Amino acid sequence: MPAAALVVAPTLDEVRAWPATVDVARAARALGISRSMLYALIQRNEAPVRVLDFGSKRVVTASLVRLLEAA
Numbered sequence: 001m002p003a004a005a006l007v008v009a010p011t012l013d014e015v016r017a018w019p020a021t022v023d024v025a026r027a028a029r030a031l032g033i034s035r036s037m038l039y040a041l042i043q044r045n046e047a048p049v050r051v052l053d054f055g056s057k058r059v060v061t062a063s064l065v066r067l068l069e070a071a
Helices: 012-016 024-031 035-043 061-070
Strands: 021-023 051-053 057-060
Touching: 012 061, 021 024, 021 061, 024 035, 024 057, 024 061, 035 057, 057 061
Parallel strands: none
Antiparallel strands: 021 057, 051 057
């Protein structure tokens, strides 16, 4: 079984406990999409979460929580 198939999405409670911002890979895992897909959405200004750019992209955890709560 490929290693990617073993990745388990975090629970909403786990996401709530994350720091104020997280890297794109971690946010993508919570959303159930690939890192490259989230980067593509960010590039097209279509990301469903708030993204900050400090040289590297950071996803605002509160926006991620709001999105996951709405699901």
